[in-house]
Amino acid sequence: KNPVAHGRSKHIETRFHFIREQVVNGKIEAVYCPTQAQLADGFTKAIKLDRFEGLRDKLGIVEIMD
Structure with a gap:
């Protein structure tokens, strides 16, 4: 082995x-979580920009400018 x-x-x-x-x-x-509800998808696979932006917003990620 x-x-x-x-x-x-x-x-x-x-x-x-x-x-x-x-x-x-x-x-x-x-609990089952359908693919469309997987917030981590944006970090694990290539996705379209609008999907990425939606996931980013749901996660509460914001851009910080100087």
Whole structure:
């Protein structure tokens, strides 16, 4: 087996199981979020300018001029 790949997957498994436990214990709730409501899209993929500006506004990001 490849120890590097196993080390990465083990780390992911640990984090996944922690989140799963929190959901089972009622400490957090996993809720579906449609693509159009994903505010992080502007940071993770190429999007059109009008979509970017809308996401930027929803996040409350403003330009600061000197």
